[in-house]
Amino acid sequence: MSYNLTVTIDKDSGFCFGVVYAIEMAEDILDHEDYLYCLGDIVHNDEEVRRLTDKGLRIIDHEQLKSLRNEKVLVRAHGEAPSTYELALKNELILIDASCPVVLKLQNRIKNSHDEGEPILIFGKHGHAEVIGLQGQTDGQAIVFQDLSELDNVDLPSSFTLYSQTTKSTDKFYHIKDQLLSRGYEVKANDTICRQVSNRYGDLEKFVVNFDKIIFVSGKKSSNGKVLYDVCKKYNDNAYFISNVEEIDFSWFNPNDRVGICGATSTPMWLMEQVKAFLLHH
CATH class of the missing domain: 3.40.50.11270 (Rossmann fold)
Known part of the structure; x- marks a missing residue:
């Protein structure tokens, strides 16, 4: 067919x-x-x-x-x-x-905060390479969390500085900040999210609405891949996450579908080209 x-x-x-x-x-x-x-x-x-x-x-x-x-x-x-x-x-x-350079600038800011004796919270993925580097600036003293619920049973200081891994969602970061403020903490928040990542939310939003189906190509380990795929899914319900052409399932498609291909900041263009060629030859 x-x-x-x-x-x-x-x-x-x-x-x-x-x-x-x-x-x-x-x-x-x-x-x-x-x-x-x-x-x-x-x-x-x-x-x-x-x-x-x-x-x-x-x-x-x-x-x-x-x-x-x-x-x-x-x-x-x-x-x-x-x-x-x-x-x-x-x-x-x-x-x-x-x-x-965006990560280096953040490392530097965290190190300065730590040197000034500020307690530090980092919104980031446990065990992620970037986060390990960030926590290292604080001699491992920063509290890392990827979900607010993790802080429920933690005895937090009354005031602290909040940082974020560079590839996290801006919306989530500000939501976390508001939640912590509403719990009565004094929060100094540093939005250190990379604009090359966050600008893609808006770009993707505009892109995905033009298609019947969306194929989002990304490595399974990519943090921003998960964030960006969620954006696709939010604006186009027929979005599928794949890491390579072997994962494509033609039962997703109807004849004459318009298909959009997009990816993470760690997805090479040649891989998206490969997915396109594969779809066109079937």
Whole structure:
């Protein structure tokens, strides 16, 4: 059966500048060298990681980092805690720092708050690379929560500074701030959400209403992928989340459907192109 689909890729989707910067840095080095270590997945997208590991990128974790000596190691856009830089000095590692400027600015603000003795709360995903780097600025003293309910049984100080992981939803951040204020806390809130992510909410909202079906392409580990998919789903009920073409199910479509393809800030354009080609050839 031929579906005769019309398929359009959202021109505003694809890598944010932090990811572009990290990947270009890795590719520049791999053009001249056989391999390059990278601390953690360079981007939360398995397909793109595979493309780069084929070129010689070697993904390692913090445990493996400890046993390296005299090697080059890429710090990805998500940033790292101070302890990583200390270890690199000790083990004579050259760090190629591709930390995103938005994340670095936030790390700096959190460090200054902490140095001034302010209690700190971070709205972010537990165990997420960026959040570990942020919490590291406070010697692990900041309270991290991804849901307000987590704070119900916590003895919080009467006043504190609230920060957010850069890829969280702005609406949720302000809702959390209001809730904490209504509970009688004195909250100094720093909206540190990346505008490259939050501007996409509005862009996606306008994009997804024009189609019968939406295919949202993102890695399962992507934080902003989850946030942006929720935006799609809110404005177009027929939105489907996939990580690669194998996950496409043609029972989603009717003949002559108009299909829109969009993705996270960690979704490569080539992957969305691949999804488009796959849909058009069926």
